[in-house]
Amino acid sequence: MIKRLTAVLAACAVAVLAPIAPATAAPAPTELFIYNWSYYIPTEVLAQFEKENNVKIQYKEFSSNEEMYATIRGGSNKYDVVFPGDDYATIMVREGMLEKLDHAKLPNIAYIDPQISSKKVSDPNNDYCVPYFMGAAGIMVNKEKVKNYEKSWNLFNRTDLKGKMTLLDDPREVIAGALRVNGCSSNSTDPGELAKAKATILGWKKNILNFDSDTFGRGFATGDLWVVHCFAENVWLEVSENQKDNEKYADKYEFFIPKEGNCSYMDTMAILKTAPHKEMAYKFINFIHDPKINARVADFTRVPCVNLKARPLVTRKPNYSLDQVLACELKKDLGEKRKLYSQVWKDTRGGDE
Numbered sequence: 001m002i003k004r005l006t007a008v009l010a011a012c013a014v015a016v017l018a019p020i021a022p023a024t025a026a027p028a029p030t031e032l033f034i035y036n037w038s039y040y041i042p043t044e045v046l047a048q049f050e051k052e053n054n055v056k057i058q059y060k061e062f063s064s065n066e067e068m069y070a071t072i073r074g075g076s077n078k079y080d081v082v083f084p085g086d087d088y089a090t091i092m093v094r095e096g097m098l099e100k101l102d103h104a105k106l107p108n109i110a111y112i113d114p115q116i117s118s119k120k121v122s123d124p125n126n127d128y129c130v131p132y133f134m135g136a137a138g139i140m141v142n143k144e145k146v147k148n149y150e151k152s153w154n155l156f157n158r159t160d161l162k163g164k165m166t167l168l169d170d171p172r173e174v175i176a177g178a179l180r181v182n183g184c185s186s187n188s189t190d191p192g193e194l195a196k197a198k199a200t201i202l203g204w205k206k207n208i209l210n211f212d213s214d215t216f217g218r219g220f221a222t223g224d225l226w227v228v229h230c231f232a233e234n235v236w237l238e239v240s241e242n243q244k245d246n247e248k249y250a251d252k253y254e255f256f257i258p259k260e261g262n263c264s265y266m267d268t269m270a271i272l273k274t275a276p277h278k279e280m281a282y283k284f285i286n287f288i289h290d291p292k293i294n295a296r297v298a299d300f301t302r303v304p305c306v307n308l309k310a311r312p313l314v315t316r317k318p319n320y321s322l323d324q325v326l327a328c329e330l331k332k333d334l335g336e337k338r339k340l341y342s343q344v345w346k347d348t349r350g351g352d353e
Contacts, residue, residue, distance in 0.1 A: 012102065012126055022175065025080075026311075030054070030055050030277060030280060031056050031057075031058055031080050031277060032058070032080050032280045032284060033057075033277070034080065034082075035060050035061075035081070036060075036062075036081075036082075037267065038061045038062070040233075042300040043139075045288075049287050052226070052287075053105070060218075063169070063214055063220070064169070064170050065085045066083065068084060068088070072092075072348065077272070077276075079275065080271060080275040080276065080277045080280065080284075081268055081275075082269075083268065083287065085267055085268070085331065086121055086122050086129075086265070086266040086330065087172070087331040087333045088119050089122035089128065089129045092122075092128075093128045094271070096273065097268045097271065097273060098128040098271065099128070099271040099273045099275065100127055101128060101130070103126070105279075106280040106285055107129050107291055108196070108291075109285075111309040112131055112289065112308070113308050115326075116131050116134055116136035116306045117130075117319055119134070119266065121269070121330070121332055122290045122333075130289070131266055131267075131268055132266075132288070133265045133266070133267050133298075133303045133304070133306065134264060134265070134266045134306055134325055134330075135231070135264065135265060135303040135320075136263070136325050137231050138229075138255055138256055138257040138258065138262065139153075139155060139227060139229055139255070139256060140220060140227070140253060141155075141253065142220065142223065142225075142252065142253060143166070143251070143252055143253065146227060148162065149227075151256045155287070156203075159206075161207060162206070162208050163208075165225065165227040166210055166212045166225055166227075166228050166229060167208050167229045168212070168213050168216075169210075171342070173263065173342065174211070174345075174349075175194070175279040176331070178196075178197035179193060179194075180201040180258070180260040181200055181259045184196070186261070186329065187263070187329060187334070189334060194340055205348060210292075216228045216235070217234045217235045220235050221235070221239045230255075232302065232320070233302055235255070239253070257320060259326070261328060262328050263329050264326075264331070265328050266330060269290050291307060291313060294307040295312035295313035298314045299315055302316055304322040306350050323353070
């Protein structure tokens, strides 16, 4: 009996003296580095992904494909998910910069409208990138300041609006508009046609305040600018903090795709071959094409939705219809002919592309 009691007391003493094991700590969140266009995804969607996946998103924005490409090409290999336009995705696929996608990890891409994917030049089977949105730039006008106008690129010829207008700081977008004014393809590489486009841009340049892809939305919202060449979503997000109120500004502002036409763009989601967090990158792309999430993103940007299952869930009218976008010419990779555009841009915008 004494031996048994002694053993019990000894065991209790050991238990008392033994260090208390700390509570299991929650695993530290992993990271995901995203490189996306400005004004292109609601912060609450990013926050939801972070919460659901115990991840910390490091988010950086770019204002042009040229900027994005130069950053990645310059050796910045920290990014996981990038959002190249289809024309630049073509270049990045050709140069081996993008990961070949495992579709088994992206079940939600089955909801993408086939007519959208089929237009991709980079890879119509979504082997290296998947559509995010397809849209077109256009012109936004303050109707209280500009009473009479035609829905045309010729607005930029108006001397009475001098200093109250901006053009995008984007060579493909501006040159495409100048080409269409002259009855040419948005993707023309004909030297004679590009010479006409150059002369047109130099005429516009006399009347614009500057070439701007960053602050035009704020300038328009404050009334300092009356006519801006823009992506409509960028302006609406500056006009009102409560984006659902933007429809009430229809009597004051108008966005249109010029009657001469324009180029269209398709922005895609891709995983860099050098991505340090590929599995989380797959989860993010699949998350964005969850119909409920995709509809929220479409409501935020007011760009036509490319996800078939998400379309019935969209609650806000887009800035323009998908048919209008499909009627525009999708920007193509110009290959070596891109140098012709670089020269036009240098001769008009000034500096290097």
